[in-house]
Amino acid sequence: MAYTRRNQRSLSRAERRRFVDAVLRLKRRGEYDAFVRTHIDHYVSDGENRRRVAHMTPTFLPWHRRFLLDFERALRRVDAGVTVPYWDWTKDRTPAASLWGEDLMGGTGRRGDRRVSTGPFARGNGWIIKESVTDGDFLTRDLGRPAAPLALPTRQDVAWAMGETVYDVSPWDSTASRGFRNRLEGWAPGTGDARWRNHNRVHRWVGGHMLGGASVNDPVFWLHHAFVDLLWSRWQRQHPDSAPFLPERPPAPDEPQHRRVVARREPMPPWRTTPQDMLGHQGIYRYAE
Amino acid sequence: MEAKGTRSGTVRRRHLIVVAATAALGAAGAFRVLRGPAQEERGRPGAPGGPAFDETYRGRRIQGEPTTGGGVHGPGGWRVTVDGKPLGLMRRADGSYLSMVDHYRSYSTPLAAARGAVDELGTRQSLAGRLH
Numbered sequence: 082m083a084y085t086r087r088n089q090r091s092l093s094r095a096e097r098r099r100f101v102d103a104v105l106r107l108k109r110r111g112e113y114d115a116f117v118r119t120h121i122d123h124y125v126s127d128g129e130n131r132r133r134v135a136h137m138t139p140t141f142l143p144w145h146r147r148f149l150l151d152f153e154r155a156l157r158r159v160d161a162g163v164t165v166p167y168w169d170w171t172k173d174r175t176p177a178a179s180l181w182g183e184d185l186m187g188g189t190g191r192r193g194d195r196r197v198s199t200g201p202f203a204r205g206n207g208w209i210i211k212e213s214v215t216d217g218d219f220l221t222r223d224l225g226r227p228a229a230p231l232a233l234p235t236r237q238d239v240a241w242a243m244g245e246t247v248y249d250v251s252p253w254d255s256t257a258s259r260g261f262r263n264r265l266e267g268w269a270p271g272t273g274d275a276r277w278r279n280h281n282r283v284h285r286w287v288g289g290h291m292l293g294g295a296s297v298n299d300p301v302f303w304l305h306h307a308f309v310d311l312l313w314s315r316w317q318r319q320h321p322d323s324a325p326f327l328p329e330r331p332p333a334p335d336e337p338q339h340r341r342v343v344a345r346r347e348p349m350p351p352w353r354t355t356p357q358d359m360l361g362h363q364g365i366y367r368y369a370e
Numbered sequence: 371m372e373a374k375g376t377r378s379g380t381v382r383r384r385h386l387i388v389v390a391a392t393a394a395l396g397a398a399g400a401f402r403v404l405r406g407p408a409q410e411e412r413g414r415p416g417a418p419g420g421p422a423f424d425e426t427y428r429g430r431r432i433q434g435e436p437t438t439g440g441g442v443h444g445p446g447g448w449r450v451t452v453d454g455k456p457l458g459l460m461r462r463a464d465g466s467y468l469s470m471v472d473h474y475r476s477y478s479t480p481l482a483a484a485r486g487a488v489d490e491l492g493t494r495q496s497l498a499g500r501l502h
Contacts, residue, residue, distance in 0.1 A: 128466075284474040
């Protein structure tokens with residue numbers, strides 16, 4: 082029986098508490114920090130001559146789908162009634178949204194050190210950062226980046242990605258000029274903040290830990306990526322005649338991306354899971370849209 | 371946490387080697403030598419990342435120099451520190467640089483990436499010394 086992932090704004094007070102409690106229990110058991118490490122370890126940039134599975138690569142979407150499934154399975158071992166909610170950042174666009182309330186994500190960081198001091202993920206309430214690139218052991222945020230304000234992606238930004246009829250194109254990296262994957266991931270040409278769109282821009286808007294390799298430290302990471310995952314499902318529905326994943330076959334030895342990207346039926350480390358395995362989620366979960 | 375300490379210890383030793391080589395060869399010449407043909411430039415114009423730097427930016431000392439060979443973040447590596455703590459940099463396919471503090475945008479040079487990291491650190495945070 083498939084379970085349902087819901088918009089975070091539709092959760093009742095009790096449902097919010099159950100989700101938060103399950104996250105806190107994973108943290109206390111040490112399981113949460115293993116997810117933080119996995120994400121750090123798999124961030125490989127496309128200027129490096131190594132295999133990329135998580136970012137700047139066609140498997141950005143299936144890799145994160147599997148990552149979310151693992152997290153959700155861990156949550157559901159704690160509380161079988163919990164699923165990962167999604168944050169539709171085209172609609173809940175300000176730090177005043179209920180998402181950032183004290184009973185869900187908590188609010189922005191304070192000035193100076195950007196320390197989050199409200200809600201369940203504040204240091205003072207017991208959320209201790211253990212895997213980070215900064216020396217503080219507290220979660221940081223800078224919602225909306227007030228010193229140089231930045232808006233969340235809009236419906237038009239999402240449409241710019243959804244309108245692409247091809248999943249991804251060569252060179253299969255952050256410089257791909259077309260393709261749904263790179264446009265949703267959010268690497269765009271141009272100048273200034275226009276270069277960081279959709280998924281990338283949300284990481285920037287939240288700021289603090291969400292900006293770095295250790296972004297998973299901020300539980301809003303999961304709500305953000307659930308919406309990215311929903312958009313992938315929606316794109317598939319809107320483009321039933323498009324190949325659901327590309328490349329179909331691994332790049333040949335004489336091609337620059339040889340052994341640097343994963344093709345449709347190759348495993349995505351650290352799992353044996355292939356993009357093909359992640360093309361649909363029927364029978365596992367559905368989105369209430 | 372123990373692993374973190376070990377990693378940054380390794381990094382510190384590697385840094386000393388690079389510093390020693392630089393001193394022996396004389397700064398300007400050394401960077402030309404260290405850059406070498408081993409780095410993958412893929413036909414990008416200009417020098418890989420610009421000259422070495424050592425400056426104070428918003429009260430933080432930021433230093434950077436190109437390193438030989440692979441390094442933690444692959445070819446085209448730079449050794450960058452903020453107040454003496456290493457800042458991991460990664461290269462994008464378009465030749466720009468991402469820092470460990472800031473993975474969802476990139477900067478045209480290591481200097482710009484280091485300044486961007488300082489901007490994001492704010493006034494009261496420091497790097498933990500973790501490269502990856």
